Amino acid sequence: MKTIHLKYFFIMIFLAMACSDDFVDVDSQDENSEDFFNSEEDYQNALIAAYDPLHSTYLNVMLGEIASDNTLAGGESAIDAPGIQEIDDMIHTPVNQQLRDIWNWMFGGVNRANFIMEFQEKTDFPGKEGVIGQTRFLRAYYNFELVKWFGDIPFKNNSRIQFGDQFELPRTPKEEVLAAIEEDLIYAASNLPYVQAEVGRITKGAAQGLLGKVYLYQDKFSEAADVLEDLINSGPHDLLEDYSTMFENDNENNIESVFEIQYTDLEGASFDCLQCSEGNVAVGFNGIRNYTGPVFESGFSFNVPTQEVVDAFEAGDLRLDTAILDIEVWAAETGATYVEGFEHTGYFNRKYIARQGDLNTGDANLTNPNNYRAIRFADVLLMAAEALNRGGIDDGRALVYLNRVRSRAGLPDFSGSGVTLTNAIYQERRVELVGEGHHFFDLVRTGRASAEIDGFQTGKHEIFPIPSIEIQLAGNQWEQNPGY
Secondary structure: OOOOOOOEEEEOOEEEOOOOOOOOEOOOEOOOOOOOOOOHHHHHHHHHHHHHHHHHHHHHHHHHHHOOOOEEEEOOOOOOOHHHHHHHOOOOOOOOHHHHHHHHHHHHHHHHHHHHHHOOOOOOOOOHHHHHHHHHHHHHHHHHHHHHHHOOEEOOOOOOOOOOHHHOOOEEOHHHHHHHHHHHHHHHHHHOOOOOOOOOOOOHHHHHHHHHHHHHHOOOHHHHHHHHHHHHHHOOOOOOOOHHHOOOHHHOOOOOEEEEEOOOOOOOOEOOEHHHOOOOHHHHHHOEEOOEOOOEOEEOOEEEEOHHHHHOOOOOOOOHHHHEEEHHHHHHHHOOEOOOOOOOOOEEEHHHOOEOOOOOOOOOOOOOOOOEEEEEHHHHHHHHHHHHHHOOOOHHHHHHHHHHHHHHOOOOOOOOOHHHHHHHHHHHHHHHHOOOOOHHHHHHHOOOHHHHOOOOOOOOOOOOOOOHHHHHHOOOOOOOOOOO
């Protein structure tokens, strides 16, 4: 049972749909806030609306794998979701539906958070700093996604981007946006507890973990090491002992989960409104095409792992069978049947494919309740190791963190230093986090993308094009990203 009790709730023109199994109707509120933000309940309801776009980040996760060398687009055919196919082949253009979805959905999240920040001083109540802390984390999360995907972005702090603003609002250099993100996360980490009364709400650990990642993306190794090691040493998190249970629906929000996006199986989604889903849409997209057999359910066979990433696992790595489903071996063992999709590799992302017994009240492929483990403690350990090593701070401590992750995987301790250790950390991040949407951005931020991704052009593909329709709607004042 998800325990953030989110509700159907209108704010401005936004329909904020529920993130939990329980919801009630809340009256619509005028956008001028004259009759709103007058009580703690009003702020909490607005905060619920700001949480809601987290559901849409399933697309960011899928494409973070497909854009890398970990997976292929897959699907039914070469023209199934052409925007996804183009990103896989590094031939995407400013006319791409999936990129426009990311742009719109993440800016929707920013605007909902900024609605609260715009009226943050209107009413005081006990614990308000916690509401603002969660709000600022969410704003930071959405803004960081936008910067990762698009670089410089239109940016306003503590006020909404309203109709007409786009004609006068320039793109802000990403360095300035990242500085604002850091401020948001520092505030959140200082004003939130490590354990919330309601499971699924933002915690101090989530803010520290994301802040460490933001620092790491800027090669601020000392700052990253400080905040990540504080989380490691002071926070309540640890590695889950049994990796094989990590991604099962009955083991959500476990001790390793630093930040987890809560999904449920409520109806509301359709292919005309994927962002309306309260379920993890990626689970259906990742699934086995026309599957019949035990344990798993059918799906659309997108995001299929490559032989290369399977071969990246060392012999004896206990994570392989949890991360990757070898469908041909599985079918031979169980008698299961399936249909091969486009770019069939024989492998599926086992972490996020539908299981039998998942509760689904609507379209099973669009309303899967499997939570996304957005920041895991293993990720924190490996980020800390990287910061300590690449920052020339302490290879000894870096080895300790690296080997905690390797030991859980049944692998021997690694010994090495300098560049050898750096490469070992990169390798460990790839196999530990495969299927979780991080690999493309890891390759980009460490300068390895052109050597690893077919078709990747340095100076172009580090970021994605701004959707051309958005440039037109802004009066053509924004320059397109280089190379597009």
